[in-house]
Amino acid sequence: MGQIRSELCIQAASALEYAGFSLGHRPHNPMTVKTRFAPSPTGYLHVGGARTALFSWLHARRHGGKFVLRIEDTDRERSTDESVNAILEGMTWLGLEYDEGPIYQTHRFERYNTVIGELMAKGLAYRCDCSRERLDGIREEQMARKAKPRYDGHCRGREVGSDAPHVIRFRNPDEGGVVVDDRVRGKVAYDNAELDDLIIRRTDGSPTYNLTVVVDDLDMGITDVIRGDDHLNNTPRQINILRALGAEPPRYAHVPMILGDDGSRLSKRHGAVSVMQYREQGILPEALLNYLVRLGWSYGDQEIFSLDELTQLFDIKDVNKAASSFNTDKLLWLNQHYIKEDDPKRIARLLSPLLGDLDIDPTQGPDLVEVVKAQQERAKTLVEMAEISAFVYKDFDEFEPKAAKKHLRPVAAEALQQVREALAIVSDWSPAALHDTVERVAELMDVKMGKVAQPLRVAVVGRAASPGIDVTLYLVGREACLRRIDRALEYIAARAGDQV
RNA sequence: GCUCCCUUCGUCUAGUGGCCUAGGACACUGGCCUCUCACGCCGGUAACAGGGGUUCGAGUCCCCUAGGGAGCGCCA
Numbered sequence: 001m002g003q004i005r006s007e008l009c010i011q012a013a014s015a016l017e018y019a020g021f022s023l024g025h026r027p028h029n030p031m032t033v034k035t036r037f038a039p040s041p042t043g044y045l046h047v048g049g050a051r052t053a054l055f056s057w058l059h060a061r062r063h064g065g066k067f068v069l070r071i072e073d074t075d076r077e078r079s080t081d082e083s084v085n086a087i088l089e090g091m092t093w094l095g096l097e098y099d100e101g102p103i104y105q106t107h108r109f110e111r112y113n114t115v116i117g118e119l120m121a122k123g124l125a126y127r128c129d130c131s132r133e134r135l136d137g138i139r140e141e142q143m144a145r146k147a148k149p150r151y152d153g154h155c156r157g158r159e160v161g162s163d164a165p166h167v168i169r170f171r172n173p174d175e176g177g178v179v180v181d182d183r184v185r186g187k188v189a190y191d192n193a194e195l196d197d198l199i200i201r202r203t204d205g206s207p208t209y210n211l212t213v214v215v216d217d218l219d220m221g222i223t224d225v226i227r228g229d230d231h232l233n234n235t236p237r238q239i240n241i242l243r244a245l246g247a248e249p250p251r252y253a254h255v256p257m258i259l260g261d262d263g264s265r266l267s268k269r270h271g272a273v274s275v276m277q278y279r280e281q282g283i284l285p286e287a288l289l290n291y292l293v294r295l296g297w298s299y300g301d302q303e304i305f306s307l308d309e310l311t312q313l314f315d316i317k318d319v320n321k322a323a324s325s326f327n328t329d330k331l332l333w334l335n336q337h338y339i340k341e342d343d344p345k346r347i348a349r350l351l352s353p354l355l356g357d358l359d360i361d362p363t364q365g366p367d368l369v370e371v372v373k374a375q376q377e378r379a380k381t382l383v384e385m386a387e388i389s390a391f392v393y394k395d396f397d398e399f400e401p402k403a404a405k406k407h408l409r410p411v412a413a414e415a416l417q418q419v420r421e422a423l424a425i426v427s428d429w430s431p432a433a434l435h436d437t438v439e440r441v442a443e444l445m446d447v448k449m450g451k452v453a454q455p456l457r458v459a460v461v462g463r464a465a466s467p468g469i470d471v472t473l474y475l476v477g478r479e480a481c482l483r484r485i486d487r488a489l490e491y492i493a494a495r496a497g498d499q500v
Numbered sequence: 501g502c503u504c505c506c507u508u509c510g511u512c513u514a515g516u517g518g519c520c521u522a523g524g525a526c527a528c529u530g531g532c533c534u535c536u537c538a539c540g541c542c543g544g545u546a547a548c549a550g551g552g553g554u555u556c557g558a559g560u561c562c563c564c565u566a567g568g569g570a571g572c573g574c575c576a
Binding site for chain 1: 501502503504505506507510511512513514523524525526527534535536537538539540568569570571572573574575576
């Protein structure tokens with residue numbers, strides 16, 4: 001145990017600089033805003049956490065302050081390196097850069113123990129050796145008489161030795177109350193009589209959450225604590241610990257949580273909850289960020305925000321109090337918007353690996369940037385763009401049944417035959433010339449353009465939907481076009497044969 | 501059970517006592533554009549949880565009820 005601890009401390013060179021700060025006063029200029037995002041590494045970075053991080057980041061940027069990333073890994077049972085990496089990866093992808101950190105709480109155990117020692121010395125904390133059985137017993141009894149389950153203070157006046165196994169509890173004030181002045185909730189009052197003596201150090205010597213948060217926020221000079229509202233009820237306890245340490249509490253802002261589309265708490269069964277899953281699904285980070293910021297926050301009727309704009313406009317006070325439901329449709333709409341507006345070169349760069357997943361090498365064929373320009377208004381995600389663009393680079397396996405049934409009929413054979421001949425000899429393989437070619441065939445046959453373009457499209461694309469027929473032909477290229485038209489003609493012939 | 505929090509269209513929201521016969525966006529839907537799909541444009545359906553007050557006047561203030569959520573861990 002001691003060995004592990006010293007090992008951690010050696011790794012913690014950067015974190016140790018905080019250990020020197022004394023309590024009771026802020027080490028930083030109180031006017032300088034400093035926020036933090038403090039996830040526990042017990043899973044992936046989910047959208048709720050990402051939104052909290054975004055709010056904290058924006059608040060810091062808006063006020064020219066600092067943003068800190070702190071990893072709350074004091075629960076060694078559940079914390080994993082894998083989760084830490086997932087969180088860091090998610091933050092990087094979203095572009096939420098932190099000015100300090102990541103700081104690991106497991107590197108700061110010496111510091112927490114020092115603080116616990118101070119509280120013990122002042123009589124504000126005490127040892128407790130109550131057995132789990134006893135605790136369970138009083139808990140059961142309290143529940144039975146419909147009271148709030150809480151520690152009864154059994155060890156408050158007892159002298160519990162330091163040799164036998166024990167925990168350390170914070171001595172919560174009996175009298176008075178605590179008012180949390182929250183920037184989104186307003187003033188919330190609690191009676192100290194409702195609070196019990198919480199454990200601040202476990203039997204194994206490790207500190208607990210409510211203690212480490214307080215110590216870290218204090219040591220790091222955090223001025224604004226922005227976190228999920230599941231922490232609102234912990235806040236009075238934390239303020240009491242802060243008071244016991246003779247410190248002023250930071251400003252709090254408890255933001256509501258995000259629910260699934262059905263209004264229940266967001267969980268895996270709602271589909272994607274991890275931000276990296278959104279990347280895999282072809283969502284752009286700016287789209288996710290834009291979506292997330294509008295969940296619980298607004299600026300008049302504006303829907304589209306760049307990060308720069310948000311840095312100017314975001315105010316934590318404007319965040320709503322009520323929880324909101326995640327709506328994938330709106331995220332997709334935003335994503336389509338950003339795909340449409342973004343630089344085709346950037347989209348092409350992001351799209352390339354997704355084509356690779358479909359066994360396509362986009363360097364073997366037309367410039368991917370041209371393909372992106374043709375598809376930009378037609379895809380809600382990058383994954384979808386890859387799927388609807390595959391036909392440019394490789395022959396499709398089979399015609400989409402509905403499209404073939406409607407357009408690859410015997411009556412279409414002549415149009416296809418005609419257009420094939422025209423395409424075989426067109427000298428300038430450019431969208432403009434190809435457009436003229438298709439149009440001329442329609443005129444010659446005295447039919448509407450659709451009568452030619454649709455069978456042609458299904459022949460070349462395999463589906464009834466694609467970019468303009470001119471651009472479609474242009475991107476596919478003459479050789480592949482003629483080959484696929486022949487294949488469509490065979491298909492029609494075979495079908496006609498079946499029907500006889 | 502106890503404590504705390506929340507409640508405007510299906511969803512995200514505007515609204516801070518009269519500008520609200522409640523606005524915008526997504527979704528849905530009618531139409532236009534059109535070689536398809538998409539984009540774009542024009543239009544439509546759809547909400548102040550319920551009940552009491554206060555007020556000349558309430559979505560906006562107060563109270564109650566209902567519904568939802570969180571916390572009550574040697575989890576964070």
